[in-house]
Amino acid sequence: MAAPTILVFDSGLGGLTVYREIAAARPDARLIYSADDEAFPYGPMEESKLILRVLAVVGALIEKHRPDLAVIACNTASTIVLPDLRARFTLPFVGTVPAIKPACAASATRRVSVLGTEATVQREYTRKLIAEFANGTDVTLIGSARLARFAEAELRGEPVADREIADEIAGCFIDSDGRRTDTVVLACTHYPLLLHRFRQVEPWPVTYLDPAPAIARRVGQLLGPARDAEPGLSAQMVTTLGQKPPAELEKALFSFGIKEFGGISV
């Protein structure tokens, strides 16, 4: 049987944190990493526009690359657009949504924060996860309008100052009634790219929950057991702007195993 093709989609470079887990688990698959960089960031986009945009871009990618499975490696999109994608296309979709259930189950202090885009923390979907799974744990929602851009800058070799990162995550750290936040849900796929920076500026150590390993496991369940790696399989990055990445970013993408670049018109 031919190598399965997996499409991994995000607004920008954040989905690479999901892509790398899937690539490690599925050396037998052909991977296409796609970024809608023309419309990045999705955070401030109005919901109805975002739905239409994602349907159009993912639709064009499906038509061109015929994936066996698509991963929406973006919380901002997954928390609103998955039902429409599943209604329109027949292939299986795996989404990325805030890991509120495992965070609340794991928190010893029963204080959890959810760090995402402003859109993700406001979504009905996120509020429902809290209502269903908080189970008495105090959950604080922190929306950031800037961190996704900071993560992209980090990958481009232009890191922002510690102070700027500290300001964005400060709200996650609650210390009251003798209980401190001990778990922070990374509810935007860009944020694991900044994990080493978070650790440098955090007021006290916490566990950061990155959903990527769970997503890679879900992909494995849907595709069945991995076969032997096929020689010569290479990963490709496809963007809506279709530009060759600048040198620093290209170097970073090479380190993720991506060596081919292309575009998609929508």
Ligand code: DGL
């Ligand atoms: N990587 C994205 C997420 O998981 C979106 C960032 C953005 O485009 O605003 O939410």
